[in-house]
Amino acid sequence: MAENKYERKARRKQTKAKHILFQDTGISCSDEPTKYVMVANAGLVTGLQQEQLLELCLPYGGVDGIVMLPGKSYCFIIFKDILYASKAYAAIHGKIKLTPNDSGPLYLAYAEKVPELSHSWNYDQKPPGLILLEEFVTEDEEKSLLNCIDWKTSASHLGQTLKHRRVKHYGYEFQYDTNNVDKECPLSENIPSECNFLWDRLKDKNISVLSSFPTQLTVNHYQPGQGIPSHVDTHSAFKDPILSLSLGSSIVMEFRHQDGRVSPVILPQRSLLIMSEEARYAWSHGITPRKMDVIPTKNGDLTVQQRGDRTSFTFRFIRKGECNCVYHDLCDSYKKKYKKSEADTNCDAVAAKLESLHVHEVYEEIASHFSETRHKPWPNVLSFVQSLPFGSVLVDVGCGNCKYFGNKMGHFEIGCDHSVSLAKVCHDRGFEVFNCNCLSLPLKSGIADGCLSIAVIHHLATKERRLQAVEEMVRILQPGGKALIYVWAKDQQRHNTQSSYLKQDRKNRKKDCDGELKCVPQHADGSKSRNTILNKVSSQFPSLPVHTNRTQFQHQDLLVPWKRKPGQKIELDNKTEGALCLENSSQELPTFYRYYHVFEEGELELLCSCVKDSKVVQSYYDQGNWCIVLERV
Incomplete structure (x- = not known):
């Protein structure tokens, strides 16, 4: 029997989905029914919510589970057995x-299996320190508590209607923009006396979490579809601690950790x-x-x-x-205590300006020439990339022209x-860069x-x-x-062997000042001379020496020249002409100067040892570079 146009379209959609799934995950689709069903045209990217699909x-x-992949327009349903999957497939x-x-x-399409998520939702595993007491109040007590709230109070700080819910405060007003209170402005209305029996009940249940009575209460009224x-x-x-009593209806509250873990916690009515x-202190909480x-049933599937x-x-x-x-990562007191001094802040601003002038602006000018000279991957870096398993997510921070991409499928x-400018080079080569x-x-x-x-x-x-x-690189690692x-x-010389950088020196190369280093003076008047570079960075940053290319480094912080290739024209504005480059004559191409901090032996390893949640697994020297492999733990 010939296919109609709808069946042909469905088959085309399936074929396309099979190719995308295999390319993304290495998972094949199956011609025979399985309990794993791929939804080819709906996922997180399309705005699908798992409760809709369930x-x-x-x-x-x-249904045993639903797998939603970040950044994908498809998802998966895991049925309890093949029969249920076949029924759903035939109907949908x-x-x-x-x-x-x-x-x-x-x-839809049948899949051989579903991808494993590094951080999937786990209803059974709760954040450490979380206690849930079900049926903590009776139905009559629930009614009494709900009736004691006067939502008609006219004072703006006592009864508010926020965008997503109605809210009222007692003791102090909770400020949702800062998640804080003004301790100097207590409210006239204290926590209702109808709540007092709760603290005695905690004692009766031998829950010793209170050292005193609460001093602030926020009452939120949520209608279906509202959250926080x-x-x-x-x-x-x-x-x-912080205590939350759920009245009127059950709900799922989501707890999220900075490392990506998500723990959905079902809060039953009256719990x-x-x-x-x-x-x-270390987990955020909210309501979608x-x-x-979506909640698990007693049988282990979902409903x-x-x-x-x-x-x-x-x-x-x-708190007084x-x-x-x-838990320092989210602690404002810790950050306040150890925040940068004014001098540190000024130094940071100077450093940022130096990097902007002698790194960022330079690479914008030399991007095309730079890319042309960076085409062969370094062997040890390539080995690291190729050692990552199939399906790995690889992030190249400071990717240049992406010469380490496209070297391994999967x-x-x-x-x-x-x-x-370098990002455009990468985009033109077909790579994903921002x-x-x-x-x-x-x-x-x-x-x-x-x-x-x-x-x-x-x-x-x-x-x-x-x-x-x-620290940022370690943070994004799983x-x-x-x-x-x-x-x-x-x-640049190790065990009597010169690095490739030194070996590239040509005897007929013109040497500046007989191999001596030129310094970058500070000019208060903003002028520049023929053989100097104007350093517009604050005087707090010392004058930087200019390195002679293809020679051993004499300083740790310096400027390294970059000369454009002959025949490449450039139009310079005043800032570029003064700050980034040096022209010896009207006929000579400009030289650009990049800032570098070159590392002493052991310095990189010492730096990385200060990064928490990581360990150094390898440290080595490779052709004039110090190299570290860090692992997230």
């Missing part, structure tokens, strides 16, 4: 739209949640705005639970003084570089299996900035992921 599939049989494939507004139906953004209550504002220690939640009107009573304890917890490669500063990578924590930083952090002007760059870092070594 509600659609449950009528055909039990090419026939049913997820919503009436969708342009077309869902297209993920947040951590400010450490310096509130002591440990009391106690957030203490790590759960209070939706009208239903959906409709939300009703829910009212939460969140009790807090106002600063927080002294051990990697998902992402590059980033400060230079817009622009950013290596001190702040706009990537989620724990997403990468491998990370490269080849000849990058030696362009950063202070130890603190170099450390920050390494546990077990590795980063390879290369920096220029001050010693």
Whole structure:
């Protein structure tokens, strides 16, 4: 029987999905039914929510799980057995739209298996320090508590209607923009006396988490479809613990850790949640705005639970003084105590200006020529890339022209570089690259299996900035992921063997000043002379020597010349002409000067040893570079 046009379209969609799935994950689709069903045209990228898909599939049989891949327009349903999967496939494939507004139906395909997520949702594993007491109050007590709240209070700070819910405060007003309170402005209305029995009940249950009575209460009223953004209550504002009583309806609250872990916690109606220690200080918590939640059943599969009107009573304890917890990453008191002094801040600004003038602006000017001279991958770097398993996410920080991409099939490669011009070179070569500063990578924590930083952090002007760059690379690695870092070594001769940099010296090369180093003076009047470079950086930064190319380094912080190739024309503006380059005559091409901090032996290893949640697994010298392999632990 001949296919109609709808069947032909469905088959084309399946064929395309099979190729994409295999290319992305190495997983093949199956011509025979399996319990793993791929939804080819709906996923996180298209705005699909797992509760929508689960509600659609449950009528055909039990579902063990739904796998949603970050950044993908497809997803997977894991049925309890093949029979249920076959029923769903027959009913949905090419026939049913997820919503009436969708342009077309869902297209399905059987898969041999589903990809494994490094951080999947786990309903059984709760954050350390989290205590959930179910049926903490009776139905009559629930009604009494709900009735004691007067939502009609006219004072703006007592009864508010926020964008996503109705809220009222007692004791102190909780400020949602800062997750804090003004300790100098207590409210006239204290916590209702109807709540007092809760503290006696905690004692009766031998839950000894309270050293005093709560001093602040926020009451939130949520309608179905409303939520609250993920947040951590400010450490310096509130002591440990924070308590939340759920009344009126059950809900799923999501706890998120900086390392990418997500823990959905079902808060049953009339339950009391106690957030203490790590759960209070190191995990953010929030409620996704939706009208239903995905929850596990007693049989171990999944189902959906409709939300009703829910009212939460969140009790807090106002802190006097600063927080002294051990969870420093999110602690405002710790950051305040150890924040940079004014002198450090000024030094950081000077360093940033130096990098802008003698790194970023230079690479924008020389990008094309630079790329033409960087085409052969270094063998040890290539070996590191090829050692990553199939399906690995590889991030190259300071990727240049992406010469380490495309050397092994099956990697998902992402590059980033400060230079817009170099990023264009990469895009023209077909690679995925974006622009950013290596001190702040706009990537989620724990997403990468491998990370490269080849000849990058030696362009950063202070130890603190170099450390920050390494910390950012470790942050984006998942546990077990590795980063390879290369920096220029001050010693370009090792065991009586010259580096390739020194070996490239040509006897007929013109040497400036008989091999001596030229210095970059500070000019207060902004003038420049024929044989000097104007250093527009603050006088707080010392004068920088100019290195003579292809010679041994004499200083750690210096400027290294870059000469354009003959025949390449350039139009210079006043800033570039004065700050970045040197023209000896009207006929001579300009020379650009890049800032470098070249590393002493052991310096890179010492720097990396200061990065928490990581360990050095290899340290070596490679052709004039110090090299480190770091592993996220």
